[in-house]
Amino acid sequence: MSIENNINIKNRQASYEYAFIDKYLAGIQLTGTEIKSIREGKANISDAFCVFLRDELFIRNMNVSPYFNGTYNNVPEKRDRKLLLNRQELNKLQGKLKDQGLTIIPLRLFINDKGFAKLEIALAKGKKTFDKRDDIKKRDTEREMSRKLK
Secondary structure (H helix, E strand, O other), X not given: OOOOOOOEEEOOOHHHHEEXXXXXXXXXXXXXXXXXXXXXXOEEOOOOEEXXXXXXXXXXXXXXXOOOOOHHHOOXXXXXXXXXXXXXXXXXXXXXXXXXXXXXXXXXXXXOOOOOEEEEEXXXXXXXXXXXXXXXXXXXXXXHHHHHHO
């Protein structure tokens, strides 16, 4: 069974706004019309973030557009969706979140080889403005060096 999985929705601003500490791969609990909409590429994770509710991890503000042929089966676009991680990973994340300034953000939403929607999340710390400027300087010097080598 070959499923063509060219869906790869990224959160491009995440690496600019945050410094990543750990990365995890999580499944998402979705309804039928939501996965069909994601397979069409109609999802956005740029404003999304993850929170713990009753010892379970949920993603908030992930926008999944309603499926065109969904009728009454469509659900609200920005509802909370449960992330599927094992208990050790959840406990580790919950313990690290108690540190000041750490958050969990989504990096990438994709369809794996088996046809399931997966979300790459990261435990991250927000960057200060001078850190962002340093990253921009570093990127510019690397770009100049690659131009000189060509």
